[in-house]
Amino acid sequence: MFVEALELFKIMMVNPFVKPDNYTYPSVLKACGGLGRINDGKMLHAHLTKAGILSSDVVVTSSLVGAYAKCTMFNYAIQLFDEMLERDVACWNTVITCFYQDGQCEKALEMFDEMKKAGFEPDSVTFTTVLSACARLLDLERGKTIHGELMRSDLLYDDFVCSALVDMYGKCRCLEMAKAVFERMPQKSVVSWNSMVAGYSLQGDSVSCIDLFRRLIVQGVKPTLTTLSSLLVACSRSADLRRGKFVHGYIVRNNVEPDIFIGTTLIDLYHKCYCVQSADRVFEKMPKTNVVVWNVMISGYVTLGHYFEAFELFTEMRNVGVRPDAITLTSILTACSQLGTLGQGKEIHRSYIEGKLDSNEIVMGALLDMIYVFVIGSLSSIKSCDYYSGHAGETSH
Incomplete structure (x- = not known):
């Protein structure tokens, strides 16, 4: 109840008989971070600096580092951490997490070594x-x-740590190790099941994914949208229509509200299995405000050679006010090159130069491909004309 906590703190601050102490501030800072109220956090930072509390209490300072991190103010968090004379495990964790969330994974691992x-x-x-x-x-x-360090600690059977291990081995395509860690876990939460399913999903192993799904259901674990999405990705990658329909059936029977990932993966699965009508039905039921939904349908049509349907969908997309992106243009320009409609391709290119998509490498590649196909086609036509003209001349002679 972060809002209520901050309201109570404000009342406390104007109370003449009671003042906050070092036990109050960590809770208030947690509330600021939870609500993303960076301005409140900065005001509290100034107050703590003036009161001399930051230099004397590691827990309060660590909480402030955490508040900045929660508000994605990573630079502030790291700068404050660097200024700390005394540190605790919590602030080390916060800074390591900051680097990880900011995409600086190498730096996160460096900080891990420094911490030790x-x-x-x-x-x-x-x-x-x-x-x-x-x-x-x-x-x-x-x-x-x-993993070797964990073997020497008491954390080897921690659910979150084991799930992270399974996920790491799965993403590194070392599924035997992932399975070994997973099977040794005494209690398997849905997070660990998801990590294992995702590992097999990366390989497109729909058989193993469905086997895990059945085990998960038997053990009374409720699958999440992440579970179902990974299952469908595996079925899509292996073009496994039968198992894909099984998962889709589970979603329908259990009244699961599909998110955009499940919806688009279902469309992709049905297109890969040449079930265009099934893909159309899924698309019709989905909200159409996100460009990704349109992209997967247009791309599917183009892949199957349904170029006119792709153009119709592209027109409808613009009519409802959804702005095409680089992926949309790549697909539709591919359709232009296959149909030999250079004029339409030029018009599409011209329309979206203002959006600076012409500088996108993928779009430029599709444009070059379209022009190349058109030029080769034109040259072939010219050669054919020359051939027939020459023979016509021979005949007349």
Whole structure:
């Protein structure tokens, strides 16, 4: 109840008989971070600096670092951390997480090493974050090293740590190790099931994914949208229509409200399996405010050679006010090149130069491909005309 906490704190601040102490501030800072109220956090920062509390209380300072991180003010969080004379595990975790969330995974792993050199013992939060960094970097060797450190600690059976291990091994395509960690887990939460399913999904192994799904249901674990999305991705990658329909049937029978990932993956699955009508039905039921939904339909039509349907959908997309992006243009320009409609391709290119999409490498590649196809076609026509003209001349002679 972050709002209520801050309201109470404001009343407390004007109360002449009671003042906040070092136990109050961490809770208030947590509320600021939870609500994303960076201005309140900065005001509190100024107050704490004037009162001399930041230099004397590591818990309060660590909480302020956490508040800045929650508000995605990573630079402020890291700068404050660098100025701390005394640190605790919580602030190390916050800074490691800052680097990870900012996409600086190598830096997160560097901070992990510095934390250990400084004599701090990593906890479950630390290991979960650094294993996630290894997964994002696809750094299997570093992940194995961290796994070795875990073998010597009491955190090997922590659910979040094990799930991160499974996820890391899965993303690094080391499924035997992922399975070994997963099967040793005494309690398997839906997070760990999802990590394992996602690992097989990356390989397009729909058989193993569905086997895991059946086990998950038997053990009474309720699948999430992430579970279902990973299952459908596996079926789509392997063009496994039968198992894909099984998952779709589960979604319908259990009144699961599909999100955009499930909807678009279903469309992709049906297109890959040449079930255009099924893809159309899924598309009709989806909200059409997101360009991704239109892209997957247009791309599917183009892949199957239904170029006129792709053009119709492209026109409808613009009519409802959804702005095409680079992926849309790439698909529709491919259709132009296949139909030989250079004029229409030029018109599409001209219409979206203002959106600066012409500088996109993918769009430029599609444009070049269209022009190349047109030029080759024109040259072929000219050669054919020359051939027949020559023979006609021979005949007349």
